[in-house]
Amino acid sequence: MEVLVTGGGGFIGRYIAEQLIARGDTVSIFARGDYPELKKIGIRSIRGDLTDSEAIRQACAGMDIVYHIAAKPGVWGSWESFYQPNVIGTENMIAACRSQKVPKLIFTSSPSVVFGNRSHEGVDESVPYPKKYENFYSHTKAIAEQKIIQANDANLLTVSLRPHLVIGPRDPHLIPRLIQRAISGKLIQVGNGENRIDLTYVEDAARAHLLAADSLRPGSPTAGSVYFISQGEPVNLWEWIQELLNKLGLPPIKRKISLSAARMIGASMEFGYGLFRIKGEPRMTRFLACELAMSHYYDISRAKQDFGFEPRFSMKEAVDKLLASLELKM
Numbered sequence: 001m002e003v004l005v006t007g008g009g010g011f012i013g014r015y016i017a018e019q020l021i022a023r024g025d026t027v028s029i030f031a032r033g034d035y036p037e038l039k040k041i042g043i044r045s046i047r048g049d050l051t052d053s054e055a056i057r058q059a060c061a062g063m064d065i066v067y068h069i070a071a072k073p074g075v076w077g078s079w080e081s082f083y084q085p086n087v088i089g090t091e092n093m094i095a096a097c098r099s100q101k102v103p104k105l106i107f108t109s110s111p112s113v114v115f116g117n118r119s120h121e122g123v124d125e126s127v128p129y130p131k132k133y134e135n136f137y138s139h140t141k142a143i144a145e146q147k148i149i150q151a152n153d154a155n156l157l158t159v160s161l162r163p164h165l166v167i168g169p170r171d172p173h174l175i176p177r178l179i180q181r182a183i184s185g186k187l188i189q190v191g192n193g194e195n196r197i198d199l200t201y202v203e204d205a206a207r208a209h210l211l212a213a214d215s216l217r218p219g220s221p222t223a224g225s226v227y228f229i230s231q232g233e234p235v236n237l238w239e240w241i242q243e244l245l246n247k248l249g250l251p252p253i254k255r256k257i258s259l260s261a262a263r264m265i266g267a268s269m270e271f272g273y274g275l276f277r278i279k280g281e282p283r284m285t286r287f288l289a290c291e292l293a294m295s296h297y298y299d300i301s302r303a304k305q306d307f308g309f310e311p312r313f314s315m316k317e318a319v320d321k322l323l324a325s326l327e328l329k330m
Contacts, residue, residue, distance in 0.1 A: 006066070012209075014170065032048070091147060098155065112137065112141065116132065119318075120296045145160045157224075161226075164197075165200060168207050204311045212307050242324075
């Protein structure tokens with residue numbers, strides 16, 4: 001197979017590219033940066049931006065499959081800064097696939113597209129999109145996901161995957177930020193500490209993409225569908241964080257704050273950052289407060305049924321691998 005992975009130099013994208021090359025596919029990545037370490041294992045690097053429709057069109061030439069992983073993540077920023085790469089970039093990718101007659105397009109979405117500041121406890125893909133969003137990332141990814149679903153037809157088979165809170169070696173976002181806040185003494189428990197969440201080990205998240213792509217064919221249940229992906233072992237968020245900190249020899253969490261208080265602080269920070277155009281992200285937002293205090297874990301039985309996804313790693317194995325990679329850096 002000739003395969004293109006957008007965002008192939010990023011966290012999930014790199015694992016997908018590596019798994020593809022390991023099984024014998026010819027892999028190219030489309031990214032803004034250059035990745036010499038990927039070139040060493042036979043992966044071709046194409047530099048470009050998602051908003052450049054012609055660059056994407058050229059990158060898709062001759063491809064059998066496109067994995068569209070690249071996006072702008074985050075809890076803060078302008079609408080346009082998220083809309084351009086996440087929505088316009090996805091529109092460009094769909095158009096490029098059609099123009100170049102690429103038969104399969106696999107999209108990386110997020111469970112946050114359906115998280116409307118209400119606890120999700122074992123819900124499946126029938127849960128609707130919320131009427132209102134407090135986070136531009138979630139909103140723009142929801143728009144992009146719907147465009148992917150609507151694009152599915154006999155000429156372009158599409159599927160959307162929603163891996164939840166991906167962890168593992170080379171994670172540049174979630175766990176490093178958590179550790180940094182713990183070291184600086186700024187990590188505060190939000191809520192009563194009883195909320196449960198899903199996590200996804202990165203190797204399993206990547207493999208789910210390959211399985212979904214392999215199952216895409218006319219008339220298959222995968223075509224035009226969305227799927228939650230995780231290890232299928234929900235954990236108590238704050239107990240899990242505390243255990244992780246203990247194993248790393250980091251200070252325990254000593255302070256707590258209610259969800260309502262955290263949302264008030266988040267709203268104030270959002271207002272101040274917006275008014276004074278402060279660079280960077282606020283330490284708290286309304287959306288983040290809800291993510292930290294509410295339960296959000298999902299039923300992955302549909303992915304198991306439709307394309308045979310089964311996590312290869314238990315949560316304990318995933319955490320052990322994560323810890324081993326972190327201890328090498330600390």
